Amino acid sequence: MSAEAERKTETIPEWKEEEVGELTDFVERYGSVGVVSVAGIPSKQLQTMRRNLHGSAELRISRNTLLERALDAVDKDVEELADYIEGQVGLIGTNDNPFGLYKQLEASKSPAPISAGEVAPNDIVIPEGDTGVDPGPFVGELQQVGAAARIQDGSIQVTEDSVVAEEGDEVSADLANVLSELGMEPKEVGLDLSAVFSDGVLFEADELAIDVDAYRSDVETAAARARNLALNATYPTAQTTPALVAKAEGEAKSLGLQAAIESPDVAPDLVSKADAQVRALAAQIEDEDALPEELRGVEAPAAGGAAEEDTEDESSDEETEAEPEPEDDDDDDDAAGEGLGQMFG
Numbered sequence: 654m655s656a657e658a659e660r661k662t663e664t665i666p667e668w669k670e671e672e673v674g675e676l677t678d679f680v681e682r683y684g685s686v687g688v689v690s691v692a693g694i695p696s697k698q699l700q701t702m703r704r705n706l707h708g709s710a711e712l713r714i715s716r717n718t719l720l721e722r723a724l725d726a727v728d729k730d731v732e733e734l735a736d737y738i739e740g741q742v743g744l745i746g747t748n749d750n751p752f753g754l755y756k757q758l759e760a761s762k763s764p765a766p767i768s769a770g771e772v773a774p775n776d777i778v779i780p781e782g783d784t785g786v787d788p789g790p791f792v793g794e795l796q797q798v799g800a801a802a803r804i805q806d807g808s809i810q811v812t813e814d815s816v817v818a819e820e821g822d823e824v825s826a827d828l829a830n831v832l833s834e835l836g837m838e839p840k841e842v843g844l845d846l847s848a849v850f851s852d853g854v855l856f857e858a859d860e861l862a863i864d865v866d867a868y869r870s871d872v873e874t875a876a877a878r879a880r881n882l883a884l885n886a887t888y889p890t891a892q893t894t895p896a897l898v899a900k901a902e903g904e905a906k907s908l909g910l911q912a913a914i915e916s917p918d919v920a921p922d923l924v925s926k927a928d929a930q931v932r933a934l935a936a937q938i939e940d941e942d943a944l945p946e947e948l949r950g951v952e953a954p955a956a957g958g959a960a961e962e963d964t965e966d967e968s969s970d971e972e973t974e975a976e977p978e979p980e981d982d983d984d985d986d987d988a989a990g991e992g993l994g995q996m997f998g
Contacts, residue, residue, distance in 0.1 A: 673723050676719060683711070683746030683747055685748070685849055685851035686744060686851075687745045687746075687751070688744060689742060689743055689847065692740055692741040692742075693842065694842055698765075710745055710749065710757070712744075713743055713745070717742065723744075734848060737847040737848045745758075758846050762841040763841065764838035766832065767840045768829055773818040773820055773822045773823075774839070779811055779814070779837070781812060782810070782811060783809075783810055784808065785808065786834070791831075792804055798828045799816070801815050845858070
């Protein structure tokens with residue numbers, strides 16, 4: 654038997670058994686359980702974080718060995734989380750989804766000063782500008798940590814943005830003192846989520862760090878393209894059927910207009926079309942009587958010449974009545990366009 658197996662099967666004190674039992678109940682009570690790092694968080698801030706999580710998540714801190722025992726005792730495959738129990742950690746449980754939990758923990762982080770010996774979480778930059786510190790030995794301290802500083806206009810000025818530590822560098826005592834004097838807080842304090850087990854799936858932190866707005870935009874774009882594809886393929890669904898019906902209605906109406914089908918639904922448009930053709934034809938004839946009398950009082954076109962044309966001209970005019978026919982296509986296209994307009998809202 655391995656040393657680890659012996660450690661887990663050995664007799665443990667009653668208080669430890671009770672603690673493991675409570676931790677086991679904790680894990681079973683929540684749909685999502687994760688491991689969070691609490692290293693470097695002052696006790697007062699940790700208590701504040703607990704209170705802020707109340708109602709949405711719960712934090713439980715215990716000895717790492719007991720956390721591992723509890724995870725191993727739960728029949729939910731959550732023992733995979735034991736691989737992330739290292740250093741100062743705790744368990745966090747929630748019935749929210751893992752992505753919501755990650756977002757909540759990231760939003761709850763707050764800036765804090767950095768201490769000597771800590772690792773810079775990112776590049777630390779002392780910005781250009783007036784430090785607000787009176788001339789004195791502090792200018793030398795700034796220069797010693799790598800900042801471009803000098804005395805100017807009665808105060809200590811940083812003449813350009815100065816990188817005094819790169820990401821991953823250990824912060825020296827001198828730099829920690831300088832940053833404290835400037836009131837800079839280059840690190841964030843909060844619960845760092847290492848991994849979450851939810852619905853049989855283990856999520857690591859980098860898998861949960863998604864851009865929600867970009868993700869929502871991608872989903873909306875995909876939905877719009879799918880709907881467009883369904884419309885073009887005439888694929889009926891609850892979302893596309895109204896538009897497909899409107900499109901079919903518009904195409905049927907366009908066909909009825911083109912074929913001059915006497916239908917109650919098409920008749921008003923046929924009358925409007927015929928009226929427009931008559932007016933267009935009358936406008937081309939230099940005769941004030943070319944337009945039928947019953948139409949003259951309704952948006953009558955401007956009168957042409959006063960001379961009357963003979964019967965042959967009238968006969969000729971009747972023969973040329975079909976000349977405006979090319980306008981039919983435009984009218985039909987307009988009708989089809991109306992149908993498409995209805996389809997797309």
